[in-house]
Amino acid sequence: AKAIIARIDWGLSAQESVALGLLYWGKDGPVIEAGSTLEAMKAPLEAMGHRVMAAPAALKANAAVRDGGNWTGAVDPRAPGVALSE
16 A cells, blocks of 8 residues: 555655555554664654554565556565566
8 A cells, every 4th residue: 555655646656666664553553664764753653652663574565557558667675576667
């Protein structure tokens, strides 16, 4: 859902969309992707009383976008692989 929102609502490219850091609600509260720019949110969330954990990304995403009659691939930079285009 994050990548779709980033692509459609925020106008990011497919590559930018799948590369965004992850923030999700885990068993004990918010989980922020370790090493991402989202780690800057840790202290403010803790100041609000949340117990925040930083952890490696729990999932990976890839995408294919059809723009102007051509397909463009995007690969999650956290996983091995390459994106191809038509």
